[in-house]
Amino acid sequence: MRLRVLLIDDEPGALEGMQLWIDWEGLGYEVCGMCSNGAEGLQMIEQLQPDVVLTDINMPVMNGLEMIKRWQEQGGRPVRFVILSGYSEFEYARKALRYNVTHYLLKPMDEEEAERELRSIYMELRQEAEQRRIRDAALWEQTLRVLQEAVVRPPVGMAEQQLLERLSSSRQEWQVCLVQTERSDYDWARERATERLGSQDGTYVLHMNAGQFVIVRGDSHASEQPGTAWHIINELAHEYADRPIQIARGGAVPSLSQLHHSYAEAREALRDTFYCPGAAGAIAYRRDGGAPILNQYDQTELINKLLSALMLLDTAAFHAAVEEAASLFRSQRVAPEIVKKVVIHLWYEMDDYVREHGPKEAELLLQEPEMPGAVESLLRLETCMERLLAWGEACIGLLLKEQKGKLQGTVQDINDYIKEHYREALTIKRLSEVFYLHPAYLGQLLIKKNGISFNELLHNLRIEEAEELLRIGKYTNSEVSELVGYTSYSQFLKQFEKRFHMSPNEYKNRN
Numbered sequence: 001m002r003l004r005v006l007l008i009d010d011e012p013g014a015l016e017g018m019q020l021w022i023d024w025e026g027l028g029y030e031v032c033g034m035c036s037n038g039a040e041g042l043q044m045i046e047q048l049q050p051d052v053v054l055t056d057i058n059m060p061v062m063n064g065l066e067m068i069k070r071w072q073e074q075g076g077r078p079v080r081f082v083i084l085s086g087y088s089e090f091e092y093a094r095k096a097l098r099y100n101v102t103h104y105l106l107k108p109m110d111e112e113e114a115e116r117e118l119r120s121i122y123m124e125l126r127q128e129a130e131q132r133r134i135r136d137a138a139l140w141e142q143t144l145r146v147l148q149e150a151v152v153r154p155p156v157g158m159a160e161q162q163l164l165e166r167l168s169s170s171r172q173e174w175q176v177c178l179v180q181t182e183r184s185d186y187d188w189a190r191e192r193a194t195e196r197l198g199s200q201d202g203t204y205v206l207h208m209n210a211g212q213f214v215i216v217r218g219d220s221h222a223s224e225q226p227g228t229a230w231h232i233i234n235e236l237a238h239e240y241a242d243r244p245i246q247i248a249r250g251g252a253v254p255s256l257s258q259l260h261h262s263y264a265e266a267r268e269a270l271r272d273t274f275y276c277p278g279a280a281g282a283i284a285y286r287r288d289g290g291a292p293i294l295n296q297y298d299q300t301e302l303i304n305k306l307l308s309a310l311m312l313l314d315t316a317a318f319h320a321a322v323e324e325a326a327s328l329f330r331s332q333r334v335a336p337e338i339v340k341k342v343v344i345h346l347w348y349e350m351d352d353y354v355r356e357h358g359p360k361e362a363e364l365l366l367q368e369p370e371m372p373g374a375v376e377s378l379l380r381l382e383t384c385m386e387r388l389l390a391w392g393e394a395c396i397g398l399l400l401k402e403q404k405g406k407l408q409g410t411v412q413d414i415n416d417y418i419k420e421h422y423r424e425a426l427t428i429k430r431l432s433e434v435f436y437l438h439p440a441y442l443g444q445l446l447i448k449k450n451g452i453s454f455n456e457l458l459h460n461l462r463i464e465e466a467e468e469l470l471r472i473g474k475y476t477n478s479e480v481s482e483l484v485g486y487t488s489y490s491q492f493l494k495q496f497e498k499r500f501h502m503s504p505n506e507y508k509n510r511n
Contacts, residue, residue, distance in 0.1 A: 001126055004032040006048060008041045008055040008064065009084065014107075018054065021111050028122050036060075038067030045071060045079060052121060056084045056107075068101060080121055084109065143167070148206050150259045151176060151214055164256040171202050171218030173252040174259060177233055178266035180246045183210050189245055196232045214266070216259065219252075246273055274336035274380050294334045299342045302328075303349065310350055310392060311438035313399055318392045326385045336381075343384050350395045357436065358398040410435065411449040414442070418454075422461040423485040428454050459495045462486065466496060470504055471511050477504045 005024065009015045015034050024031055032048045035041055039062040041055060055064040062070075068081050082103040103121060105114055146160045155161045168174065181189045190213045194205045202218035215233060237247050248269035250262030302325050309317035329339050379387075414435060418426065431454070432439040446454050462484040469480045481492035496504055 001028065001129065003029050003051040003122060003125060004048065005029045005052040005054060006032060006041070006044055006050040007034045008036070008038070008053065008059070008067075010036045010056060010059040012036075014056070014084075014109075018109065018114075021109075022114055022118070027115060027118050029118065038062030038064055038070075041067045042070060045076065049077060050079060051125060052080045052082060052118075054082045054084065054105075058085075072100075080125060082117065082121065144204065144206060147204055147216055147256065147259070148208070150256055151206060151208070151216070151263045153260055155257050161257060168218075168255045168257070173254055174216060174218045174256050174262065175252045176250040176259060176262040176266045177215040177217060178248045178250070178263065178270055179213050179215065180248075180270055181211050181213075182244050185243050185245060186211055186213070189213075189240060189243075192239060193236055196236060200232070214263065216256075218256075246270060248273070271336050274339070275330055275333065276380070294332050295338070297332070297334045297338050297342070299345070302342065303346060306346055306392070307349055307353070308438075308440075310353060310395060310399075312441050312444075313396050315393060315396050318396065319389065322385055322389045322392070326381060329381060339381065340379065340384060343388050346388060347391055350392060354395045354398050357402070358395075359402045410437075411445060414446065415450070415457075418457060419461060422458055423465075423483070425487070426458060426485070458485075460499075462492075463495055463499050466492070466504075467500075467507070470508055473508065480504070 007015055007018050009018070015036075019031055019034070029052070032050050033044050035044050037059045038055070041053065041064075042062075044050075045053060055067065057064040064083055068083075071079065080103070081101045082105060083101055084105050084107050086107045103117055105117060143163065146155070146163050149155065149160070150164060155164055179189060179193065190205065190207070193213070193215060197203045197205060197215065200217075204216040206214050206216060208214055217230065217233070219230075233247070240247070248266045250264070250266035250269070253259060253262050302321070305321045306318060306325070309315075309321050328334075414431065417431070417434065428439050428443055432442045435442065437445070443454055446452075446457065450457055452460070466480050466484045469475055469483060470477075475483065477492075478489055481489045484492070486492040486495075493503065496507075500507055502510075
């Protein structure tokens with residue numbers, strides 16, 4: 001900390017002596033100017049803005065005390081005055097106390113005494129500066145805290161309302177600019193905004209969450225001229241353009257106590273960008289109307305359809321289901337956060353299914369997914385759907401790999417099981433539970449390997465045994481039907497006639 005000192009004395013020798021005899025730099029000062037009377041001193045205090053003024057009392061044109069009086073009466077910036085006086089001017093020194101001047105030096109000046117006094121002044125001003133810094137920092141933190149709360153809700157406390165009213169009076173209108181970033185870009189984006197806007201009066205950069213901050217800006221009149229806050233914000237948008245960062249403006253409000261309205265509009269505008277495939281990553285975006293955002297959505301049918309396609313290992317069906325979901329989300333304008341949560345839910349459902357039914361190395365092959373952190377991210381609809389599709393294809397690929405390795409042995413085991421249990425109430429659903437396969441996939445697998453469906457195979461086995469039992473002639477037709485697994489004689493009759501083109505009685509008579 002270096003203090004600026006102005007020297008005033010009508011004796012040139014005294015001025016030169018003060019400048020040369022005192023180690024100003026060693027004491028933490030720099031001499032910013034010198035003059036010879038109080039009238040010049042007033043002008044130089046205004047022009048040079050010194051921290052300390054060392055002045056003689058008895059000078060022509062305007063003496064030192066009159067200069068001090070006038071400076072204090074005109075309400076100038078705080079200055080620490082040190083008066084120089086001789087013993088014969090002690091009454092002047094006493095008068096100076098009325099102007100809160102507590103530092104004085106006797107003439108002729110003693111170098112050691114002067115240095116002690118200047119060190120004392122330096123420590124006083126340093127302590128005052130530190131106290132002022134602490135007070136200013138506390139006031140600034142309080143201002144930011146109150147503004148952060150005012151952004152999201154109306155102020156409730158009297159102290160908060162009074163602070164906002166005092167701040168609001170400096171501008172005609174206020175506006176929120178919402179900046180949404182990925183977490184990895186947040187610190188950089190906010191630092192750039194603070195660097196560029198920190199010197200702008202009536203402009204505040206406020207932290208909202210790990211991916212969002214807002215710029216609160218006040219204007220005496222709308223302006224985007226170079227150097228203004230809005231102009232700088234537009235420049236920031238261009239700086240952000242190579243990163244996934246978006247900027248949205250809310251409407252102007254007359255008072256900071258209404259800031260939450262502007263913020264709500266900015267948030268709504270930002271949500272609209274989810275359905276704007278051609279929009280740039282960093283834009284000053286205003287909502288221009290359109291269909292409202294849907295904040296409720298029943299995801300059950302969509303999830304079932306996509307998981308079914310996964311279990312069937314049907315990539316084409318999965319593609320179709322994703323495209324249908326994207327079209328539905330867009331047509332109904334489902335809230336972006338809901339869409340992302342649906343996609344994340346599907347993501348984890350597929351992950352769990354593959355880890356349970358896929359190859360043993362699935363946990364190594366399944367990398368940490370990108371979607372789980374997407375609720376606060378800037379992903380648009382197309383990107384969400386692309387990631388979901390890619391994830392589904394990866395999962396189906398792993399499941400196919402597992403199925404190919406097991407396929408031959410699995411089909412043989414299934415066929416053996418059917419041959420052993422066909423007399424029971426065997427169904428494709430029961431079979432799928434035994435072998436941990438989706439019923440539809442199991443049915444397609446049996447057709448592919450056996451050339452016939454599960455039901456066809458089941459009926460063939462039952463009718464083949466029925467033929468043997470009828471040839472023996474030991475049982476009635478109904479008994480034969482029950483022994484081979486039919487609970488309905490009419491069903492047995494239908495299947496028998498379908499294969500032999502005759503009834504069980506005709507078959508008996510012929511054989």
